[in-house]
Amino acid sequence: MLNLSEKSLLITGGTGSLGKALTSHILKNSPEIKRLVIFSRDEQKQFQMAQEYPADQYPQLRFFIGDVRDKERLIRAMNGIDYVIHAAAMKHVPIAEYNPDECIKTNIGGAQNVVDACLQTNVERVVALSTDKACAPINLYGATKLTSDKLFVAANNIKGSKEIRFSVVRYGNVMGSNGSVIPFFLNKKKEGKLPITDVNMTRFNISLDGGVEMVMHALEHAWGGEIFIPKILSYRITDVATAIGPNCEQVVVGIRPGEKVHEEMITPSDSFYTYDLGKYYTILPATHTWKLNDFKARFNAKLVEPGFAYNSGDNTEWETVESLRNLIKEHVDSSFVL
Template structure:
C-alpha cells in the first residue's frame, strides 16, 4: 500500500503543501503521532501543524521528539473535542482537519456509554460546527470497521459520527468538504490484540476469545498513507475503505507463542466474531477505486455515475460485502511474525 510522496498533493489543488494549516484532533494518539511524523517528514517547514489533544503528558513527551525549535510551524494545543469553544480557538488559521480523537475501547463503551457519546458523537458535531464557522476547506474523519452494522456502543457512536460528517457536506454552503476513512485493526495500536498477546506470552498462556475469530489488519503507516491519499483525492461525502488482509486470531497466537497454552475465554461484550467494513446494504452505493473502495453518499453534490465517469471507479456488484471472515487475503503465521518484527519489535523471534 505504499504511496508516493506526490499523493499528498494533486493537480486539483487538494491535499497538503508547505502552506497548509493542519489541525489533528487526537494528535498524541497512535495514529496522530504517526501522521504528524509523516507530515513533518514531507513538509518540515509547513506553515502550521496543530496537535490537539487533552493529555499534557503525551504532548510533553511528543515535544521531545518533535520540538518547536526544529519545526517552527508545529503547535501543541491542549483541549478536548467536547469543548466547542476551545476547539474553535484551535481552528484559527487552519484549512485542513484530520479528526482522529475518539474513545475506542469496546468494553469501556459498554460500561460508560454516555462518555463515548460525548466524545465520539458530540465531539464530532463540535468539529463540524467549528469547521463550518472558520476557514477550513477540508476534513477527513477517521472511522472503524466496527461502525459497519454495529453491535457495540463504540461502533454505534462511530456510525453516528460518520453520518454527521457525510451529512455536513449538504449544508457547508462553500468550498468545504467532509470525508471519512474507515479501516480495521491497526497493528500495534494501544489496546490492540498483538501487543496484548506479546505481553501475555511471558506468562505461558494466551486468552483466546473465540477460535474462529478474524480481524482486518492495517499498519499505522498504511493508515497514514491512506489519509494523505484521501486528502488529495476526496470529493466530499465518501467513506473510503482500504483493501487489506485479514488474520485469524489463532494464527496470531501461533505466530507469537506456539508453545503457549490457549485458554478460551469467550467474546467480550459487544464483540463480533468477524468484522465488516462494507455491508450488503452499502453495496448499492459502493465503488471500487482499485486500491480502495468508496461508499458514496446517497444524496449530495454528485451522482454515482458522475463519480465513476470522472474517477474511473467501478460500481461493485449488488449484494457485495467486505467481511474479515470471507476476505480473499489472509496473513500467514510467517507473515504475521515478519510484520511484528517490522512494526512492533525488531528483536522479536520465536524460539525453535
C-alpha cells in the same frame, strides 16, 4: 502527493498512535508545512511527544490542549487551519459498554463539535477516522462511530457556499496501535498463556503506515461525502497468538461484551452505493453535491455487484503466521524474535 506548502493542518487526538504516525509522515514528507497542530486532552502525552520534536528543529509543530467535547476550544484551535484530521475518540469496546454516556459525549458530541467548528472557521478539507465496528454495529462504540460517520457525510449538505469537503476513512485493526491485540499478546507472552476470545475470530489488518496513506489519500482526493475503505488482508486471532507465542497455551476466555466474531466494512445494503476505485472501495452518499458521472470518470469508479459485502471472515486475502511475524517485527517491535 498533497501539497501542504503554506498550509496549516490540525489533528484531533494527535497524541494517539495514528496521530503520531501522521505527524511523523507529514513532517518527513512535507517539512514546508506552515503549521501542524496537535490537539488533544492529555498533557503528559503532549509533553512526551514534544520531547521527540524539539521546537528549535520543528518550529512548524504546535501543541494545543483541548477536548473535542469543548466546541469553543475547537473553534479557537481551528483559527487559520486549512485541513483537519479527526482522530480523537473513545475506542475500547468494553469500556464504552460500561460507560456509554462518556463514549457518546466524545464520539458523537465531539464529532458534531468538530463539524460545527470547521464550518465556523475557514477549514477547507476534513477527514474523519472511522472503524470497521461502525459497519452493522452491535456495540456502543460501533454505534457512536456510525453516527459520527453520518454526521461527517451529512456535513457536506449544510456547508452552503463554503469550499469545504468532509469525508471518512474506515479500516480494520491498526497493527500495533495502543490497546490492540498484538501489543497485548506480546506483553502476555511471558506468562506462557494467551487469552483467546473465540477460536474462529478474524479481523482485518492494516499497518499504521497503511492507515496514514489512506488518510492522506482521502485528504487529497475526496470530493465530499465518501467513506473510503481499503482492500486489506484478514488474520485469524489464533494465528496471531501462534505467531507471537508458538509455545504458549491458547486459553479460550469467551467473547467480550459487544464483540463480533468477524468484522465487516461493507454490508450488502451498502453495495448499491459502493464503488471500486482500485486500491480502495468507497461508499458514496445517497445525495451528493457533485455529479456522479464526473466522479466515475475521474476515478474510473465501478459500482460493485448488488449484494456485495466485505467481511473479515469471508475475505479472500489472509495473513499467515509467518507474514504476521514479519509484520510484527517491521511495524510493532523491531526486537521481536521467537
